[in-house]
Amino acid sequence: QVKLLQSGAALVKPGDSVKMSCKASGYTFTDYIIHWVKQSHGKSLEWIGYINPYSGGTNYNEKFKSKATLTVDKSSSTAYMEFSRLTSEDSAIYYCAREGYGFAYWGQGTLVTVSS
């Protein structure tokens, strides 16, 4: 079955960067686009961007263009998102989600807390 396993929670300092992972299994990794979504505490969902694991092509929400960098490692079927120059506004849960008539599969989320 399709699974997306995300890396664990991270506590980072303001100004630092964080890189989180999303390891896919149960399907051919290069066949489906991976999206990343932000959910601030108690808030709605914000689309950050997507990466095509086959081509490496990306598309970012303008709001996150200077903040997020999406990459993949095809050899390990893992997608990565690096978030840079972190502020308290970046404290949130970050989800990876796989295409399939909408976001058909979601990871369990990575909680990022930005605090000095």
Added chain:
Amino acid sequence: DIVLTQAPLSVSVTPGESASISCRSSKSLLSSKGITSLYWYLQRPGKSPQLLIYQMSNLASGVPDRFSSSGSETDFTLKISKVETEDVGVYYCGHRLEYPLTFGSGTKLEIK
């Protein structure tokens, strides 16, 4: 960006009764391919969102047929018939018409 406005903010339902949630789009979600690009998700407490409905009216795999969705190009309704306790959570509409993808602000369903 397309704005999706959900109503109500929250709804309290007695088990066995029905509930309806509205989602209004600032732009037609009918694509050039004739597909209405509206999706519904449920986020149960402490869990990741899960897909309920795709392309406005199609039930996602494993979703009970108590859930249904309909609408026009800009106005959509998710209906849950015979609400059960497992239906508790926040319901979000979302679109895939164009980038950036956006979501509604969510409707919280509680059990009376």
